[in-house]
Amino acid sequence: MANVSLAQLGWRRRLGSTSAVASGHRVSRVAAEHRGAYELVDEEGATTGAVDAAVRDATRSPFDFPTVGDWVVRTTEARHDRRVAIAGVLDRSSLLCRRSRGSRPRAQLVAANADVLAVVVTARSADDAPMPPRADIGHRIEWYLTAAFGGGSRPVIVVNKIDTVSRAHGEATVDALRRRIGATTTAVPILATSALDGRGLDGLRALTGQGATVAFSGPSGVGKSSLVNRLAEAEVMPVAALSPDGRGRHTTVRRQLVPVGGADGGTVVDSPGLQDLIPWSGDMGLPAAGGVLDGLAASFGEITALAQRCRFADCAHAVEPDCAVRAAVDAGELAGERLDTYFELVADMTAGNSAVVW
Numbered sequence: 567m568a569n570v571s572l573a574q575l576g577w578r579r580r581l582g583s584t585s586a587v588a589s590g591h592r593v594s595r596v597a598a599e600h601r602g603a604y605e606l607v608d609e610e611g612a613t614t615g616a617v618d619a620a621v622r623d624a625t626r627s628p629f630d631f632p633t634v635g636d637w638v639v640r641t642t643e644a645r646h647d648r649r650v651a652i653a654g655v656l657d658r659s660s661l662l663c664r665r666s667r668g669s670r671p672r673a674q675l676v677a678a679n680a681d682v683l684a685v686v687v688t689a690r691s692a693d694d695a696p697m698p699p700r701a702d703i704g705h706r707i708e709w710y711l712t713a714a715f716g717g718g719s720r721p722v723i724v725v726n727k728i729d730t731v732s733r734a735h736g737e738a739t740v741d742a743l744r745r746r747i748g749a750t751t752t753a754v755p756i757l758a759t760s761a762l763d764g765r766g767l768d769g770l771r772a773l774t775g776q777g778a779t780v781a782f783s784g785p786s787g788v789g790k791s792s793l794v795n796r797l798a799e800a801e802v803m804p805v806a807a808l809s810p811d812g813r814g815r816h817t818t819v820r821r822q823l824v825p826v827g828g829a830d831g832g833t834v835v836d837s838p839g840l841q842d843l844i845p846w847s848g849d850m851g852l853p854a855a856g857g858v859l860d861g862l863a864a865s866f867g868e869i870t871a872l873a874q875r876c877r878f879a880d881c882a883h884a885v886e887p888d889c890a891v892r893a894a895v896d897a898g899e900l901a902g903e904r905l906d907t908y909f910e911l912v913a914d915m916t917a918g919n920s921a922v923v924w
């Protein structure tokens with residue numbers, strides 16, 4: 567395999583060099599995770615690692631464990647089980663984190679250090695914007711935007727399979743999406759693509775340049791893998807990792823982080839955890855990103871701004887008197903659908919919480 571540089575894997579986007587790493591150790595990036603085993607990639611290729619026992623004993627929260635996209639410091643030599651030992655996880659610039667379903671919601675780390683979150687919908691599923699039926703795959707765009715903003719990734723909406731609709735229909739779809747999310751404080755670019763005929767792929771390629779990491783989210787079937795394959799061309803890493811003793815070894819773990827675009831390119835992440843995502847509402851331990859409140863403020867900026875003018879600071883915008891949010895709906899300044907979407911998202915993010923977290 568053509569080895570990739572740390573720069574293409576995204577290292578240049580981080581401060582400092584590898585010189586501070588203790589002897590006998592090196593820096594690698596997590597490309598896949600499977601039951602406590604991590605596939606690690608760096609300029610020398612791929613290897614399998616496991617979290618060092620002492621590190622495991624010192625963990626205090628799920629956020630202390632590596633996830634796909636993380637930069638880790640690991641031993642150069644493998645242990646008796648042929649795995650290298652992961653000695654630490656470096657600070658993250660971003661984290662995509664989902665909230666598990668069920669009565670006891672947990673944080674599930676999905677992808678770290680993604681510069682961009684590409685939210686993929688299809689031209690057909692986005693047909694009915696502003697708000698497709700709940701079961702429809704275009705429904706949860708705001709969920710992804712909130713997770714991205716809250717976790718420090720820049721969201722981009724990708725309307726794929728544009729080849730399946732007429733040009734006019736495609737343009738109308740993009741316009742409708744723009745109106746639907748137009749009220750966010752932070753502008754979200756919308757790209758129209760076809761993994762089939764290649765339309766719009768230059769826009770995606772531009773995002774993955776110079777060591778940038780782009781994570782692909784959206785439900786099964788929208789064309790994420792097809793888009794990743796188009797971007798990767800012949801540059802996809804082999805699926806079988808080489809064990810540290812040099813013998814080839816099959817792995818059933820599908821690599822989720824893949825280099826694309828050659829020396830000036832970057833990486834893409836395609837993970838099952840990004841198929842259906844409720845944003846984690848608690849602290850994610852990120853030094854740079856502000857967390858879920860910032861995520862909501864960025865994706866529903868007009869609502870959080872209006873809420874400042876409600877009489878009660880903890881107004882739920884339901885039955886309270888002098889609610890500026892409901893007043894805006896009554897005055898036709900805020901679409902009722904938009905507020906419903908916000909309520910639905912907040913309900914998803916707080917279901918099972920013993921106490922509301924904000």
Ligand code: GDP
Pocket residue numbers: 726727728729730759760761762763784785786787788789790791792793
């Ligand atoms: P994923 O589950 O999101 O990774 O989706 P896949 O990449 O597996 O694609 C699902 C199906 O959609 C496959 O049959 C693809 O060939 C098809 N597909 C993907 N992208 C496009 C596209 O841009 N246009 C058309 N017409 N079909 C596509």
Ligand code: ZN
Pocket residue numbers: 873876877881882883884886888889890891892
């Ligand atoms: Zn209110």
